[in-house]
Amino acid sequence: MTQELIDLRNSILEARYQDALAIVDELEGMSKQANLRQIQSFLKVLLIHLIKNQIEQRLTNSWAASIRNSIREIQKINIKENKKSYYVNQDEWENLIEEEVIEDAIADASLEVMNGKYSQFQLSELIDRTALITNALKFLHLTYSHSAKQLPTVIIQNCYQLPGGENWG
Secondary structure, X not given: OHHHHHHHHHHHHOOOHHHHHHHHHHHHHHHHHHHXXXXXXXXXXXXXXXXXXXHHOOOOHHHHHHHHHHHHHHHHHHEOOOOOOEOOOHHHHHHHHHHHHHHHHHHHHHOOHHHXXXXXXXXXXXXXXXXXXXXXXXXHHHHHHOOOOOHXXXXXXXXXXXXXXXXXX
16 A cells, blocks of 8 residues: 555646556455454454354354454444444445355354364354344345444344344343
8 A cells, every 4th residue: 555655646646646546446445344244244243253152052152252353343334434324324335245144154153163063054044144244234234334432232132033142141
């Protein structure tokens, strides 16, 4: 990115504004891609813990904390600087999960679910994908309707609705 900034400065100083605008567009694209990669990383962590919860039918303090932290980080990263728009809109999550994240989450979760009892292929067959995505979407949609201050409490309240949540806490 340093080279792009040098090129941008030179383009402006030399009054090559079209070149400068092209560099700005490139920098914006790089920033958006970096934010989307971060969001996908936290989304994968969320899915891993929801998979463990679904298969093991229990909830641990550690899993609930990971769910909470993932959702909070997604909320922070997802909102653009203008505080009015998002990198991922509410109606785009399901496609992002299905196309970009779920298979990696299953592969990583297979190492942890029941101490690695299942291969990623076995685990993939055991998972109720519809329920998994529904639970993930429920948590993700909270990021649009609750402030950063309210969100941790609302997330934990929703954790009680997960399998095993009634015995947790």
